[in-house]
Amino acid sequence: MPFLRLSHLSKDFAQTAAVQDFNLDIEKGELVTFLGPSGCGKTTTLRMVAGFELPTKGRVELDGLDITTRPPNRRNVGMVFQSYALFPNMTVGDNIGFGLRVTRRPKKEVQERIAEMLGTIRMPELGNRFPYQLSGGQQQRVALARALAIKPQVLLLDEPLSALDAKIRVELRFEIRRIQRELGITTIYVTHDQEEALSLSDRVVVMSAGRIEQVGAPFEIYNYPATPFVAGFVGTLNQLRCRVVDAAKGKLAFDGQEFVTTTPLQLTDSSVTVMIRPEQLHLGTLEGENHLTGKVDAVAFLGSVVRMVIRLGESVVTLDVLNTRGLALPAIGSEVPLSFPAQSSWILGER
Amino acid sequence: MRRGTFWSWLWIALGVIYFFVPLVATFAFSLQAKLNVLSFKAYADVFSDPNFRINFLASVVWAVSTIVVGVVLFVPTAYWVRLRLPSVRSVVEYLTLLPFVVPAIVLVYGLVRTFSRPPLPIVNSPLLLIFGYTIMSMPYMYRAVDTGLRAIDALVLTEAAQSLGAGWLTIMLRVIFPNIRVAVLSGSFLTFAIVMGEYTLAQWLDKPAFGPYMALLGQTKAYEPSACAIISFALTWAAMGIMQFIGRGAPGGAQVAAGH
Numbered sequence: 008m009p010f011l012r013l014s015h016l017s018k019d020f021a022q023t024a025a026v027q028d029f030n031l032d033i034e035k036g037e038l039v040t041f042l043g044p045s046g047c048g049k050t051t052t053l054r055m056v057a058g059f060e061l062p063t064k065g066r067v068e069l070d071g072l073d074i075t076t077r078p079p080n081r082r083n084v085g086m087v088f089q090s091y092a093l094f095p096n097m098t099v100g101d102n103i104g105f106g107l108r109v110t111r112r113p114k115k116e117v118q119e120r121i122a123e124m125l126g127t128i129r130m131p132e133l134g135n136r137f138p139y140q141l142s143g144g145q146q147q148r149v150a151l152a153r154a155l156a157i158k159p160q161v162l163l164l165d166e167p168l169s170a171l172d173a174k175i176r177v178e179l180r181f182e183i184r185r186i187q188r189e190l191g192i193t194t195i196y197v198t199h200d201q202e203e204a205l206s207l208s209d210r211v212v213v214m215s216a217g218r219i220e221q222v223g224a225p226f227e228i229y230n231y232p233a234t235p236f237v238a239g240f241v242g243t244l245n246q247l248r249c250r251v252v253d254a255a256k257g258k259l260a261f262d263g264q265e266f267v268t269t270t271p272l273q274l275t276d277s278s279v280t281v282m283i284r285p286e287q288l289h290l291g292t293l294e295g296e297n298h299l300t301g302k303v304d305a306v307a308f309l310g311s312v313v314r315m316v317i318r319l320g321e322s323v324v325t326l327d328v329l330n331t332r333g334l335a336l337p338a339i340g341s342e343v344p345l346s347f348p349a350q351s352s353w354i355l356g357e358r
Numbered sequence: 359m360r361r362g363t364f365w366s367w368l369w370i371a372l373g374v375i376y377f378f379v380p381l382v383a384t385f386a387f388s389l390q391a392k393l394n395v396l397s398f399k400a401y402a403d404v405f406s407d408p409n410f411r412i413n414f415l416a417s418v419v420w421a422v423s424t425i426v427v428g429v430v431l432f433v434p435t436a437y438w439v440r441l442r443l444p445s446v447r448s449v450v451e452y453l454t455l456l457p458f459v460v461p462a463i464v465l466v467y468g469l470v471r472t473f474s475r476p477p478l479p480i481v482n483s484p485l486l487l488i489f490g491y492t493i494m495s496m497p498y499m500y501r502a503v504d505t506g507l508r509a510i511d512a513l514v515l516t517e518a519a520q521s522l523g524a525g526w527l528t529i530m531l532r533v534i535f536p537n538i539r540v541a542v543l544s545g546s547f548l549t550f551a552i553v554m555g556e557y558t559l560a561q562w563l564d565k566p567a568f569g570p571y572m573a574l575l576g577q578t579k580a581y582e583p584s585a586c587a588i589i590s591f592a593l594t595w596a597a598m599g600i601m602q603f604i605g606r607g608a609p610g611g612a613q614v615a616a617g618h
Contacts, residue, residue, distance in 0.1 A: 059517055079520040086521035092514040096536040105532075106522030150518075157522060 008071055010035040010193055011056070011161060016065035018051050025051045027217045029065070036191040038184070042204040043214035044240070049197045052214075053163050056195060058082050069160060085154030089166040091146040093138040099149050100125070100134035106157035124152040127186060144175040151183065155190065162187070162194040168203065180207055201241050205229060213237045235355055238282055245288070245324045247281045257349070262320035266297035269350040279354050285314065285327040287351035290337070296346040303337045317345060381591065388584035400581035404589070407582075413571035420484075420560075420567060421553035424491040425546045428499040431492065433542065436503045437534055440512055454500040457493055462558035465490060470562065481563070490559045495549035502548070506541025507534075543604055547597040555590055 009032035016029040026048040033039050041049035054060040056067055058079030067075045074082055093102050100121045107117045125131045128148040138146055147167055154162060167183070168176045184207050187194050198204050204211050205225040213220040213228060213236070221233040232238035239246075249259040254272040258265060259281065268281060292298050301317040301324070313328045313336065326345065328334065337343050391399035404410050439450050457465070469490055474481040512534060519529045535542075560567030568590070576583040 057517075057521060059520075079517070080523050080525055082521075083523075084521060086518065088514055088518060090511060090514055092511070092518040094515060094518075094533055094537070095510065096533075096539075105519070105524075109519075109522060109524045109528055153518075153522065163521075 009033060010037075010070060012066075012068040013052070013056070014066050014068070016052060016055055016067070017063045018048070018055060018060060019063045024217050026055070026062075029219060031212060031219070031222065033193060033195070035193055037209045038187055038194040038196060038207065040196045040198060040204040040208040040211045041214055042198060042201060042211050042241070043220075044199060047214040048217040049199075049212075049214050050165055053165055053195055053197050056161065057084055057086050057163050083157065083160050085157060085159035085162045087147070087150050087154050087162070087164045087167045089169050091138070091143070091150045091170075093146055093150055093153070095138055097137075098134065099130070099136050099138070099141070102138070102149055103134075103153045103156050105153065110157075120156055124156050127155070127189075128152045128182075142175075143171050144179055147171065147179060148182070151186065155186070155192070160193065162192050164194065164196045166197055166199070169198075169200070176203075183207070205241070213241065215240070232282075232355070238355055243285050243325055245283045245285065247283070247322070247324065248278060249281050250278050251276050261299070262301075262322070264299050264319070266299065267349045268352050268354070270352065270354045272354070281352045281354055283324075283347060283352040285325040286312075288324065288326040288345050288347050290315075290326070290328065290343055291346060292344045293346045296348050299345045300342060301345060303339050303341050303343055306336055306339060308336075317343065381588075384584045385588050388581055388588055391581040400585040401589070404575075404582050404585050409571060410586075413566050414568050416566040417554050417556075417560075417568035420487060420491060420565075421550045423484075423488045424495060424553050425499075425549050427488055427492045428495055428549055429542055429546070432496070432500045432503050432545075433535065433538070434530070436500055436507055437512060437530070440504070440507050441516060450500075451504075454496050457496055462494065462556075463562075465493065466559050466562040484565060487559060487563050487565050490563070491549075491553050491556065494556070494559070495545075495552050498548040498552070499545040502541045502545030503538060506538030509541070510534075510537045540604060544601050547601045551594045551597050554593060 011033040013029055013031045013033075016026055017024065018026040029048075029052055031039070041052060043049050051060060055062050058074070058077060062075060065075070066073055069082070069084075094105065097105065103124050104117045104121045107120055112120075121134060122131070125134050128151060130145060130148060133141070133145070138149070141149065147170075151167070164183070168179055171179065180203055183196075196204075196207060205228070208225055210222060211225055211228045212222050215236045221228060221237045223231070223233075228237060228241055232241060238244050247261050249261045251272060252258040252260050252265060254274045254276060257267045257269060257272060259268060259272075259279070260266075261281070272279065299319060301319040303315060304318045304323055305316040307314045307316075308330075311330055313330055313334065315326045315328065315337070316323050317326055324345075388400050389396045389398065391397060391403070435450075439447055469486055470481055473479065473486055480486050515533050515537070516529055519533045524533070554568055556567065557569035557573055561570045561573070572583060572586045572590070575586060
């Protein structure tokens with residue numbers, strides 16, 4: 008029996024289905040991310056776990072107990088909100104201690120727990136500040152400490168970093184992961200940011216239009232997307248519509264240029280869509296690889312990588328090159344050779 | 359730029375003159391109770407009149423009671439509408455504006471007719487006056503509270519408190535109320551100012567109050583009504599001043615809390 012089981016969860020809002028038949032088992036101590044575009048049902052699912060929404064159908068079981076209809080204040084589930092939601096009238100310490108005071112724990116225990124949590128979020132000196140005296144990142148740390156102070160069975164984070172600026176976001180992402188690992192707390196993390204999801208999670212649940220598209224480890228999700236949606240949503244992906252030249256030998260043609268793939272082809276197919284990640288393509292003509300020739304359409308310097316858009320006839324492909332100080336960027340409009348290994352491309356089942 | 363400044367000052371000056379000339383005139387008149395000498399005699403007369411004290415204190419009692427009823431009634435209502443019934447918000451807002459449209463005299467006749475017979479014959483009870491005042495102050499109190507709730511994002515704070523194990527009463531008393539304190543206070547002071555000067559309801563329900571007292575004074579005396587007008591002005595201003603002082607730049611009162 009898993010620690011948290013969501014079975015056949017569905018939620019309808021005024022005839023429109025926000026979540027449909029959501030099934031997921033989460034093990035103790037696991038960090039699972041719900042990833043998807045806005046309106047895909049990820050937050051609604053989280054809110055059903057928190058008790059803020061009542062499922063139209065299905066069950067939520069926590070540690071073997073059915074908590075589907077239990078009110079949120081009797082679930083022992085910690086929640087962190089995008090807007091921090093700290094109580095403005097209370098100090099940082101009082102915010103953290105709120106959950107313990109509500110349940111009438113002894114004063115000494117509350118004080119000790121507040122000090123301990125301030126240590127965990129590395130803000131030991133700031134217990135007497137008020138929320139408005141803190142930066143956004145600090146406020147969200149306090150919100151995290153407040154949620155964890157009650158020793159919840161499950162921690163729920165609803166886009167916790169979306170309101171922060173880029174640098175703090177990355178910093179706090181690792182901080183959340185560190186604390187989560189230290190405490191071994193079962194966590195659901197909702198985000199629309201794929202980088203966040205991939206870098207943080209034990210497992211990622213990709214959602215679209217109220218349904219689960221794929222569940223898997225970040226590596227699997229990125230390298231073996233199960234559906235066209237996942238392939239398109241997670242990371243950047245080149246999708247090349249190719250003519251099948253010789254299905255038995257895996258020979259294809261794109262823009263009149265032939266190449267091979269190791270993915271088996273159906274003998275009946277006359278054309279297929281080939282997927283290839285930008286980082287699998289490189290400039291030059293490497294021995295034993297596929298070669299294509301195109302014209303440089305655009306070059307964008309992103310820091311650690313340089314992203315180029317190369318035109319091949321009617322369509323374009325995106326290609327990433329790792330930055331080095333000796334790198335010579337090709338001129339726009341110049342003709343460049345590309346190569347990629349035969350096994351780096353794949354073909355998704357046609358719909 | 360200079361032209362703009364000139365016109366701005368001109369309009370401000372006109373506004374100040376429009377507002378202050380009657381006030382200054384009233385004040386000057388109130389000082390002329392003794393022939394050919396400026397004095398505070400009129401004020402001394404007013405303050406030494408036992409009827410002034412009775413009526414003034416009565417109005418203070420009505421005002422405070424109205425505030426208590428208003429807070430108990432409108433804070434939970436506004437909160438609940440915001441949280442659970444956002445669809446009826448426009449209807450409730452319309453209802454809260456009705457007292458502006460219904461003249462006090464109409465309201466008081468309605469109250470007298472309805473409550474002078476069973477099942478609730480409370481026409482002689484001070485409760486009816488307080489409830490009437492509660493209705494009259496509803497636009498101010500309800501809107502102040504509603505604005506306060508919007509400023510603190512009451513829904514998310516409620517959910518945060520719920521997930522930490524808090525029940526409704528705890529949420530109300532320890533999360534919502536302290537954070538809309540400034541809004542409640544401003545609604546309260548407006549209510550206070552309205553009730554202190556109100557005439558129609560107190561007159562027709564035949565209860566002691568400052569408004570009818572001033573009116574009576576106006577019919578029988580010359581200088582004392584002016585003194586009373588200045589006193590009630592001062593009172594209103596004091597209320598506004600306190601409101602400003604407590605609400606200094608506060609979104610929901612956090613800064614106030616930081617002060618102590």
